[in-house]
Amino acid sequence: MSASGTFGYGLEFSPFYDISRLGAVVVKGLSLLPTAGNAPQRIVETPAGMLNAIGLQNIGVERFVADVAPRLADAGAVFVANIYGRTIEEYEGVARRLSELPALAAIELNASCPNVKEGGIAFGSTSEGLSGLTRRVRSATKKPLWVKLSPNVTDVGKMARVAEESGADAVTLINTLVGLAVDHRTRRPKLSNVTGGLSGPAIKPVALRMVWEACKAVRIPVVGIGGIQSAEDALEFLLVGAAAVQVGTANFRNPNACVEIIEGIREFFAREKIARLDDYRGGILLRG
Amino acid sequence: MPSKATRFVHGRIVRNTGHGIFYRMEVSIPDRIEFVPGQFAMVSGWPGNDPLLPRPLAIFRAGGTRSRATVEFVYKVVGRGTALLSGLHDGDPLSITLPLGNGFDLGAPDRTWWLAGGGVGFSTVFPAGVALSQGKAEFEMFLGSRTRDQLPPREWIPGGDLPGRVHLCTDDGTAGFFGTVTDAIRERLAALSPPGRARVSILSCGPREMLSGIAAAAAAHGVPTQVSLENHMACGFGVCWGCVAAVRDGDRTAYRRVCREGPVFDAGEIVW
8 A cells, every 4th residue: 555645645646557456545644624834845865765844734634525535436446544633632523524434444543743843743752642642533433543653762562552552453654764964065954844754765674673563562453664665675564564565755756666566466476376465474584 | 646648657768968067868768748848757767776766857858759759858967866867878778757747838829938048947948949939939048057168059059940039148258148047038128118028928947046036027027927946856746745835825825846736837926
């Protein structure tokens, strides 16, 4: 599936392929009201990665419900809404509104965006914050609830367990790592927000380790994200226990990345005579 | 979203040669494309993940037959991505997403078009000159650089193969007008009669200071002006929201994507 924030509202990819081929389209984070986002400059390229500080610019939940969701349903896409709020009440409001959409497959709680001062990471960086937010949104919706975790914590396994105990149906990780880029000549940060979220292949080893730790910590499905560019990358996440993967920054480089990865996994399983995902998933071989 | 005609293709370099500070790259692609002057492509062609992102390049020309299609880009080396592109050879593979963005609006009839290109901005306004020429529209081109050596090669400049008038501008006065494109346009606008000014429309691409200067001069005389903006881009087709420009939205400032709502904007919209 696509990773939120890297796939727009999904329909942008229709010129490239049939988006119903994806396991799910996870749309850009939605807030109650339209959000303007951060001032430019919003992105910086880094070695094998990029920093972004978009600031969750989005069209707001009402326009999504009215304009986008019906078109995603018409396109045959399974779609998941990533949601964001400045307060717990805002998260609840967005979740309630989206729950009215029969076609919506799940809600992904963004408890980990590093680019906004309120909400996001403010809830996702402590056990208490994450638990309180997850419980309240859990009560506000009957839709499957996924919690997207931050890597900017000491013990991601513990945070995954907190999400599980608070009612999450799945955890997705990792969101971006907080980073900084400075121009040595102007002496200024390159991003207007000063810091941003690092994504791309540069973060894959960190993501893989954290997904592995989360898989050991919880019984609910873990969705792996972080630097996946190829079928081989995706297979590595499945090997450490992920039930599914999301592909993010790779979509910027290659609009066909998601479908090429799906095909690559299929070909690998056929070549290796692996009949079911569960015959491979979690099969990492450790010494000892 | 990108238009239905937008596609991601694998191409091969036919030629990639340097001309002064510019490079001109012709690429064979699977199918012929149609594009609006001012539209662009996202191009990558180096091995590995560093740099990670494709580079936005204006579409300079597109042509060929259905079975043997080509697209051309003119670019300047400004960083690692374009440096790597400049080192590629005939036959090397490229990945390209194109055509992208909204190009120039050439729809207004009976205009005198002024095409202003600063530096490599030349490659963005050049196709507008070709299209205007084919439509027998009246146009003049203003091309600027720091010195004579940094102007596009003479054979690329409309006037050789296009019937428009060309005004070269150099900061150091080594060729043509002694000053910037902005200075030249400001002077020309001031010298025109009000009825003459009323027929002028400006299309421009170049450094931000140049575009804001032209926008201010044009606004002072009520001359409609389109500007093609550049920005750091990750995707080029509207999903990352990284390339936004600040625009006026009533009495507020809003952010619009340079890759999707642009790169061409009405100069009056932009918060300079």
